[in-house]
Amino acid sequence: MNLVVNGDAESGSGGTADPVATVRGWKVAQGAPALIAYSLGGGYPTASDPGPARRGSRFFAGGNSPRTALVQDIDLPRSGPTGRRAVDAGKVRYTLAGWLGGYAGQEDGARLSVEFRDAKGTPVALSVLGPVSAADRQGRTGLLERTAEAAVPPTARSARVLLVFTRSGGGTSNDGYADALSLTLEPTGGRR
Amino acid sequence: MTVNRRDLLKSAAAAGALSLAWPLAPGLTPAQAREAAENLGAEYDRAPFTLGVASGDPQPHSVVLWTRLAPEPLAAEQRLPEVVEVEWVVAKDARLRRVVARGKAPASATLGHSVHVPVSGLAPGRHYWYAFKALGKTSRVGRTKTAPRGRVSKVTFAAANCQAFHDGYYAAHRGIAREDVDFVVHLGDYIYEHGQVGGVPEKHVRDHDGPEILTLADYRKRHALYKGDKSLREAHAAHPWFLTWDDHEVVNDYSGTGGGAPFMRRRAAAYQAWFEHMPHRDSFGGSALPDPEIHRVRRWGDLLELAVLDLRSYRSAQNLPDGTILGAEQKAWLKKTVDRAPDAWHVWANSIMLSQLRGRPGGSYMFTDQWDGFLAERKEVLGHVHKSGLEDLVVITGDWHSAFVDDVRTDFDEPESPLVGTEFTAHSVTSGAYSAEWNAANGPLMGKANPHLKYFEGNRYGYDVYEVTPERFSAHMRVIGDRRDPRSPVSTLTTFHVDRGKAGSYEDEDTKNSPAQYRRDAA
Numbered sequence: 001m002n003l004v005v006n007g008d009a010e011s012g013s014g015g016t017a018d019p020v021a022t023v024r025g026w027k028v029a030q031g032a033p034a035l036i037a038y039s040l041g042g043g044y045p046t047a048s049d050p051g052p053a054r055r056g057s058r059f060f061a062g063g064n065s066p067r068t069a070l071v072q073d074i075d076l077p078r079s080g081p082t083g084r085r086a087v088d089a090g091k092v093r094y095t096l097a098g099w100l101g102g103y104a105g106q107e108d109g110a111r112l113s114v115e116f117r118d119a120k121g122t123p124v125a126l127s128v129l130g131p132v133s134a135a136d137r138q139g140r141t142g143l144l145e146r147t148a149e150a151a152v153p154p155t156a157r158s159a160r161v162l163l164v165f166t167r168s169g170g171g172t173s174n175d176g177y178a179d180a181l182s183l184t185l186e187p188t189g190g191r192r
Numbered sequence: 193m194t195v196n197r198r199d200l201l202k203s204a205a206a207a208g209a210l211s212l213a214w215p216l217a218p219g220l221t222p223a224q225a226r227e228a229a230e231n232l233g234a235e236y237d238r239a240p241f242t243l244g245v246a247s248g249d250p251q252p253h254s255v256v257l258w259t260r261l262a263p264e265p266l267a268a269e270q271r272l273p274e275v276v277e278v279e280w281v282v283a284k285d286a287r288l289r290r291v292v293a294r295g296k297a298p299a300s301a302t303l304g305h306s307v308h309v310p311v312s313g314l315a316p317g318r319h320y321w322y323a324f325k326a327l328g329k330t331s332r333v334g335r336t337k338t339a340p341r342g343r344v345s346k347v348t349f350a351a352a353n354c355q356a357f358h359d360g361y362y363a364a365h366r367g368i369a370r371e372d373v374d375f376v377v378h379l380g381d382y383i384y385e386h387g388q389v390g391g392v393p394e395k396h397v398r399d400h401d402g403p404e405i406l407t408l409a410d411y412r413k414r415h416a417l418y419k420g421d422k423s424l425r426e427a428h429a430a431h432p433w434f435l436t437w438d439d440h441e442v443v444n445d446y447s448g449t450g451g452g453a454p455f456m457r458r459r460a461a462a463y464q465a466w467f468e469h470m471p472h473r474d475s476f477g478g479s480a481l482p483d484p485e486i487h488r489v490r491r492w493g494d495l496l497e498l499a500v501l502d503l504r505s506y507r508s509a510q511n512l513p514d515g516t517i518l519g520a521e522q523k524a525w526l527k528k529t530v531d532r533a534p535d536a537w538h539v540w541a542n543s544i545m546l547s548q549l550r551g552r553p554g555g556s557y558m559f560t561d562q563w564d565g566f567l568a569e570r571k572e573v574l575g576h577v578h579k580s581g582l583e584d585l586v587v588i589t590g591d592w593h594s595a596f597v598d599d600v601r602t603d604f605d606e607p608e609s610p611l612v613g614t615e616f617t618a619h620s621v622t623s624g625a626y627s628a629e630w631n632a633a634n635g636p637l638m639g640k641a642n643p644h645l646k647y648f649e650g651n652r653y654g655y656d657v658y659e660v661t662p663e664r665f666s667a668h669m670r671v672i673g674d675r676r677d678p679r680s681p682v683s684t685l686t687t688f689h690v691d692r693g694k695a696g697s698y699e700d701e702d703t704k705n706s707p708a709q710y711r712r713d714a715a
Contacts (some may be wrong), residue, residue: 029478066449071478090275107452111460115480118297122308123467123474125300126481128460131453151274153298160480168452 007181009035009058019063031065050142052180062165062174070163082185092152100130101143103175107168110176118155222267234420239263244425247336248471250432252316258471260306265416268409279325304468316341334429344493352655353379353590354620358396360675364621366423367682369430379590380438380543411465438543500541510565517566544591548604550641574602585613593625594650607643611695616667618656625650635709648710665690
């Protein structure tokens with residue numbers, strides 16, 4: 001199960017390149033993102049550009065701010081096969097995944113990270129994806145898949161997902177793009 | 193020991209073997225690289241706690257403990273289980289018998305097998321000792337101290353900055369470890385990102401482990417290399433530290449914003465590695481790793497309020513009319529901190545020079561990477577200090593590899609503008625300064641060009657110790673004799689005082705004839 005709420009940018013207002021003040025499931029920590037329709041055109045990623053196979057109708061973009069940051073705090077399950085007992089026994093792994101991209105040869109970018117925290121809020125694990133560079137995209141507008149997986153350390157109780165879009169150089173539009181963001185937990189037989 | 197090491201370096205150089213031994217030649221396995229490093233003077237603690245222990249961000253009831261498991265400190269990946277359980281213990285005595293807290297923390301490969309333990313429930317204003325245990329081994333014992341509460345009659349602390357590994361041994365940290373201080377502030381340039389410099393042993397005592405660092409693995413190795421100087425580990429183990437950073441923790445003169453994707457990826461790697469190697473308590477505010485939040489305000493009883501500034505993460509490019517060195521949020525926070533300031537000494541831990549610095553009369557600013565590249569914001573912040581009526585402001589600064597004492601004025605181009613504080617820029621731990629000839633020629637020129645500049649000394653290396661009482665703030669400039677000697681003795685070059693309630697500094701009568709390349713009172 002994907003623990004990230006609205007990781008596909010499909011919910012809430014948006015649809016154009018105009019920044020929105022709120023995004024369902026996310027706290028807008030800095031700047032203002034845009035939730036752009038793949039059908040918008042105008043140089044933005046389209047349904048035929050590199051991106052998730054099942055991409056829905058919209059993706060996240062950085063809006064018009066030099067740095068736009070979205071935060072989502074996730075409480076880990078209390079019980080069940082990926083609950084606290086399993087986490088503390090070292091029997092849960094996580095996978096962070098997302099499609100991250102940008103525009104043509106520009107170096108605007110999107111970065112997705114997850115920080116697992118213990119009950120006091122101390123970081124106990126971290127995975128960082130992206131940003132992908134223009135070279136990674138071979139100079140083409142689009143999004144590339146990035147994933148990381150690791151053990152959920154014992155004592156982890158929450159996860160903070162941070163999505164940051166950065167604009168490089170001049171211009172107005174922050175053309176870091178992101179879509180299909182997910183954080184999943186998986187029970188394992190034991191420590192690796 | 194020094195002689196042996198130098199002899200070893202010289203003989204290795206003579207034999208043409210230096211490139212195989214040190215610099216740590218590419219192609220060596222991590223174990224071979226470590227052995228080569230150790231043969232030539234680096235020393236690590238016993239595995240897996242090779243990088244030592246540390247504590248930081250002391251508060252009245254809490255302090256953060258740090259260690260990192262790195263059996264092979266110069267390996268990109270540690271041969272360890274993905275998650276290792278680390279036990280920690282805090283006691284009232286050095287033998288760890290009177291235990292007051294203990295627990296376990298997971299060391300994850302995703303964070304370089306580092307642990308950061310915020311220990312709470314401690315008593316204010318007292319020493320504690322601590323250690324870690326993992327994989328059947330026990331770390332060295334570290335000592336820390338909590339901040340006091342209420343009325344405090346004295347606080348003593350040290351400030352260190354700029355410790356280029358190749359430029360010398362950390363005799364300054366050896367000195368800090370032996371100082372009777374309550375805490376240490378590191379003002380940045382803890383590591384340097386560039387590649388090997390060569391010239392060992394004629395010009396440099398040692399070298400970096402490889403080319404310019406770019407990836408998380410690179411930055412981890414570089415931090416581990418720097419911690420191979422035992423004096424640095426000793427200083428960490430002796431006192432709690434407050435930390436900020438300057439540019440070289442990432443790359444020379446960078447601005448934290450506005451870079452393209454390859455730079456932002458590099459910055460994230462550098463920030464993560466910094467966190468993994470420092471006793472840093474993340475603020476748990478609006479952000480998260482890999483963007484640690486460094487700026488914070490801490491109090492040492494009723495005597496001192498310390499504001500730690502981050503002058504890198506949020507800055508814009510230099511020399512813009514609307515440029516920022518603090519970023520909008522941190523600036524608002526700093527101004528609010530000024531507004532709410534208690535009646536106490538106010539110290540800003542400021543990585544890079546606040547005061548204006550022209551190279552010669554009528555000349556341009558020497559470096560606009562410092563606050564001179566952010567004129568409007570400096571004026572706004574210092575104007576706010578003046579308007580708010582804040583008194584007893586002392587700014588402690590690094591970066592310059594030389595010592596300066598400046599009057600802080602609201603408008604540095606107007607010598608009669610309000611005097612709102614004093615800035616002490618400390619000598620570097622090792623990072624190379626200008627030549628003695630340059631200093632001799634330019635000290636007087638800088639003095640003439642900057643009416644607020646009171647003192648300049650650039651021929652020495654060391655650190656500052658600040659001794660603070662309700663009546664007086666004294667800055668003791670500690671200097672070492674020779675960067676090439678890891679055990680070089682420490683002496684006090686001179687002392688400047690600031691009296692409470694009276695802006696401006698003055699030099700101690702007993703040391704005002706000490707060597708310097710500029711001294712306003714003597715000019």
